[in-house]
Amino acid sequence: MTTELKKSRGRPRVFDMDEALDKALKIFWERGYEGASLAELTETLGINKPSLYAAFGNKEELFHKALLKYATGPVAFVKDVINEPTAYKVAEAFLVKAAEFLTDPQHPKGCMIVQGALSSGESAELIRDVLIKYRVSYENLLAERFAKAKVDGDLPDDTSPKNLAKYLATLHQGMSVQATSGAAKDELLEVAKLALKIWPGNNQ
Amino acid sequence: MTTELKKSRGRPRVFDMDEALDKALKIFWERGYEGASLAELTETLGINKPSLYAAFGNKEELFHKALLKYATGPVAFVKDVINEPTAYKVAEAFLVKAAEFLTDPQHPKGCMIVQGALSSGESAELIRDVLIKYRVSYENLLAERFAKAKVDGDLPDDTSPKNLAKYLATLHQGMSVQATSGAAKDELLEVAKLALKIWPGNNQ
DNA sequence: ATATTTATTTACCAATTGGTATTTAATTAT
DNA sequence: ATAATTAAATACCAATTGGTAAATAAATAT
CATH class of the missing domain: 1.10.10.60 (Homeodomain-like)
Structure with a gap:
């Protein structure tokens, strides 16, 4: 065919x-x-x-x-995640799928966009900057989704979509370092579970 | 003299x-x-x-x-942090000081132990492993402190010191990536503030 | 059959990598 | 003054880096 x-x-x-x-x-x-x-x-x-x-x-x-x-391949899940019905579900899907992806034995551990050129010599400076832009754009995707959630009344008025997005992006990047260092999927899922406790209405 | x-x-x-x-x-x-x-x-x-x-x-x-x-120099603050009187204060001091340190204009951004050799060629594999051990030992330091806090009745019985430590270590490592990518101190402080909301008794 | 096109192979290149042998300079002990 | 000791400067090294020129092989178009 x-x-x-x-x-x-x-x-x-x-x-x-x-x-x-x-x-x-x-x-x-x-x-x-x-x-x-x-x-x-x-x-x-x-x-x-x-x-x-x-x-x-x-x-x-x-x-x-x-x-x-x-x-467009392995990491495409991030763009799906923002289609979850609620802000909380977005965050949950993001962190859970990240935990699974970053420790998947089918491919290298961690995220290429995080560790492809984090600190490097001069020869990789352009690459490093491109990767930074990727990270920022993923974070912005989340921030925009949370801004929409606020409009929808899905998030309290006093929440900052940007801060929330940066919190999740930071966790993701940290989980990437953890995965590269040998952390197991279950451990990262526990981190994700803990992280989601900040959510209004999800306390305790 | x-x-x-x-x-x-x-x-x-x-x-x-x-x-x-x-x-x-x-x-x-x-x-x-x-x-x-x-x-x-x-x-x-x-x-x-x-x-x-x-x-x-x-x-x-x-x-x-x-x-x-x-x-023993710039990063010695981590070992001070565990002397804070309560588990919550430990976590708070850890994240706040990390946010300040990782973005301090006096020296390179981010944490050397995180980005000194995250992904690398064969020639850096030994270094990479040493850095992983450092990260693990810092995380263990926190875990032990939280285990003690549990004994002290400073943390609820159903909390896992290890998970809590990994949560904080993950945030620190993520903040390191963020700092290297240009995030400002205030932004990381906001992340720290959000992150601390998981604490029992610190909700909302 | 032959010319044309495209891919593979071999062999090479300058520049840079981490690392040293050798010479020279500065100091102290005798 | 001279010997001994230690550091600095120059010049070098093999191995590796990313990258290419030239020759050869396999396909299609004419």
């Missing part, structure tokens, strides 16, 4: 670009931008450098493509 | 070791272990490589010495 209109002219590519990008993603994910060497990348993808460059551009472009795949 | 018994025999060292270590600390702090190059280190310390090696050993040893200085 897949439309294989591969009347491409030259020598056919021997590797699957999507699979290769996925492997690159996982290396960046657990090594970070600077920690991932071209040597490890090419070795893992099973291709050599010129092929990698022809297919994806340079290391930086490869990272960006991997990042895009990450944001 | 400083006992300068410098009847050391050979050519005198031209730089102050403590000052130099402090500069190295700040570079590791904002660049991470791998991100800090020997070139940047020697340039900033104002000494050349052989001098650095003679004084501090290799890059890894220098990092460990800087880390020790960090843990």
